[in-house]
Amino acid sequence: MTTRTGLLRAPRRGDRDEHGAVALLVAIVMTLLLAVSAFAIDLGMERAGRRDMQALADMVALDMGRMIDGRTRAQLEAGGSGEPSAASQLSASVSRNSGETLGDAPTVRAYWVKVAADGTYPSAGGVPVQVASTEAPNGVVVTAGTSIAFALGGITGTSSGSVQRSAVATAEESACFSLGSYAARLDASSSALLNPILNGILGGGANLDVLSYTGLANANVSLLDIATQLGLGSVDQLLSSNINAGTFLIAAANVLQADGTSNADILNLVAAKLGGVSIDLGDLVSAEPGAGAAETATINALDLLTGTILIANGTNALSIPGLATNLPLSGTGLTTSLSLIxxxxxxxxxxxxxxxxxxxxxxxxGNILSSQSVLGVPVTGTTKTSITAASAKGTLTDIICGSETAADPSGEDVSVTSGVVGASTELNVSLNGATNATGNVNSLLSGITSLLNLLGLNKIASITITGSVGLKVVTGDPSTIKTAQIRVPNSPVDWDHGVSTGSGDLGLNTASVTTTSNTLVVTAKNFLGLNVSLNATQSLGIITNLLSSVTSSLLDPLLTAVNNNLLHPLYDLLGLTVGGADVYGERPYCSNPLLVG
Structure with a gap:
């Protein structure tokens, strides 16, 4: 009988006990994971340290960059006159910005350098090369470093690591300037012209007078103060706003009154006349966002008032009869049209x-002559005067940050491209009558000896002139490009004065009179009333003498009136000169720091 016991397999030789193998594997993996985690943690701390040092270097560089204002390195390091020394500025900035940084107390250094346009600067062995002590830097390099203690240094074998970052800052320069000023050349003639212009736009009733203009011309108002009065946080916000013109003028009036300007009520009066018209303040003063100069800028109160009224008016052509009354000429019927954009x-x-x-x-x-005569011949006349001026453009090409001394002036360079400016006056005269006074006849015959010496029936006793003649005088200024260099205190002596790029005022004169039309007919008679035959040369001579008298007795007074009462005051108000414009600067803002590296 066969039993099942014989069928059982005998144990194999290779079998052994493997209990505990998993624990060994886990121990090995855990050791590796712990090492990797240690590296990751310490690497993260080092990365956080770099981030903190970069942030610290950036903030300190901006703080140090605010010191760059045209002073030399030695002056920056020494401080004085209310300015901190470079060391104290550095210490204060580090203390203010390093409270939450990782690692040991940071080591921060600042180097005064010359920074190129691409943000680079000279260095030697990795260390920035500073400018000479007598040279003014335009940038600062700040390095910030610290040591980070590693949490698991016992595992990694490295107990700490050093990190260092750097930042480069330059002082971004900005400045304010203007072309022309209503206030700058204000006098009796220009204010007399400005008054009807502004009242014409306002529809009358503003009661502006010379004293009012003068008071405003002597006052300046801060753009930042106006922004604050309107509840705005900055000049940038102000100039980007579309605001009610009346509200704007009332805010300016409040600022002026707080500063003690007695004429500020005029702005309130004009504000009421403007009603609910909205204006874009960027059309009055334009500024780049963040331009430091705008935050400290002021504007003349009269320029602010005038500019606001004109901007509120827009591009409408106006009929302003008051302008015609500025011409002290006889006759009536003058009409005016003004477009001032x-x-x-x-x-x-x-x-x-x-x-x-x-x-x-x-x-x-319109008509300017009535009941007048030229050499005894009755005349009537009309005039057409036109004045045009395209916009001149000024571009800021350089900003000079100095100490405002003769040896180290502050200033600006402005390239002015003048617009085409022109003026013309036409005088059309109609004559119909005879002159028989001996003196007048002799004046008409002056230089025509063949007639003066004639006797008897050919002796001319009277001259009859009929027809009309047109005379025109034109002055013009083509577009040119010139640079206005403002160097305070050398030229001009202060920021209240401007620099002109032109050579003088455009004026009309009779040096180049042209005849635009001529239908004059001359008839000469003797003492018996009989016609005296005149050839073409003799008739032309009489007409030439007549035109000379028309020019001296009619055209010259007209041009004098236009020049003195319209042309020169108007160009003064606009700041226009021959071949350029008046340029006014304001103290540059030289300490607006900008990170460039």
């Missing part, structure tokens, strides 16, 4: 910023 003449920003003058078109037409 105000531009943002004031600009705040960096190099490349641009501003423009106003664009102008003025015409005066």
């Amino acid at each position: 105000e531009k943002a003449r004031r600009r705040c920003g960096k190099k490349g910023s641009a501003a423009e003058t106003a664009q102008l078109a003025l015409s005066i037409n």
Whole structure:
């Protein structure tokens, strides 16, 4: 009988006990994971330390960059005159910005350097090379470093690691300038012209007078103060706002009154006349966002008032009879049309910023003569005067940050591209009558000896002239490009004065009179009333003498009136000169720090 016991397999030789193998494997893996975790943690701490050092270097570089204002390295390091020394500025900035940084107390250094346009600077052995002590830097390099203690140094074998970061800052320069100023050349003639212009736009009733203009011309108002009065946080917000013109003027009036300006009530009066018209303040003063110069800029109160009124008016042509009364001429019927498009003449920003003058078109037409005569011949006349001025454009090309001394002036360079400016006056005279006074006849015959010496029936006793003649005088200024260099205190002596890029005022004169039409007919008679035959040369001689008298007795007074009462005051108000414009600067803002590396 076979049993099942014989069927059982005998144990194999290779079998052994494997209990505990998993624990060994886990121990090995855990050791590796712990090492990797230690590296990861310490690497993270080192990365966080780099981030903190970069943030610290950036903030300190900005703080140190605010010191760059044209002073030399030695002056920056020494401080004085209310300015901190470089060391104290550095210490204060590090203390203010390093409270939450990882690692040991940071080591921070600042180097005053010359930074190129691409953000690079000279270095030697990895260390920034500072400018000479007598040289003014335009940038600062800040290095910030610390030592980070590693949490698991016992495992990794490295107990700490050092980190260092750097930042480069330059002082971004900005400045404000304007082309022309209503206040700058204000006098009796220009204010007499400005008054009917502004009252014409306002519809009358503003009661502006010379004393009012003068009071405003002597006052300046801060753009930041106006922004604060309107509840805005910055000048950038102000200039980007579309705001009610009346509200804007009331805010300016409140600021002026707080500063003690007695004429500020005029702004309230004009605000009421403007009603609910909205204006874009960027059309009055334009500025690049963040331009430090704008935050400290002021604007003349009269320029602010005038600019606001003109901007509120827009591009409408106006009929302003008051302008015609500025011409002390006999006769009636003069009509005027004015188009004065105000531009943002004031600009705040960096190099490349641009501003423009106003664009102008003025015409005066109508009868100017009644019951007058030329050499005894009755005349009537009409005139047509046109004045045009395209906008001149100024571009800020350089900003000079100095100490405002003769040896180290502050200033700006503005390239002015003048607009085409022109003026013309036409005088059309109609004559119909005879002159028989001996003196008048002799004046008409002056230089024509063949007639003066004639006797008997050929002796001319009277001359009859009929027909009309047109005379025209034109002055013009083509577009030119010139640079206004403002260097305070050398030229001009202070920031209240401007620099002109032109050579003088455009004026009309009779040096180049042209005849636009001539239908005159001359008839000569002797003492018996019989016609005296005249050849073409003799008739032309009489007409030439007549035109000379028309020019001296009629055209000259007309041009004098136009020049003195319209042309020169108007160009003064706009700041226009022959071949350029008046440029006014404001102290540059030289300490607006900017990170460039």
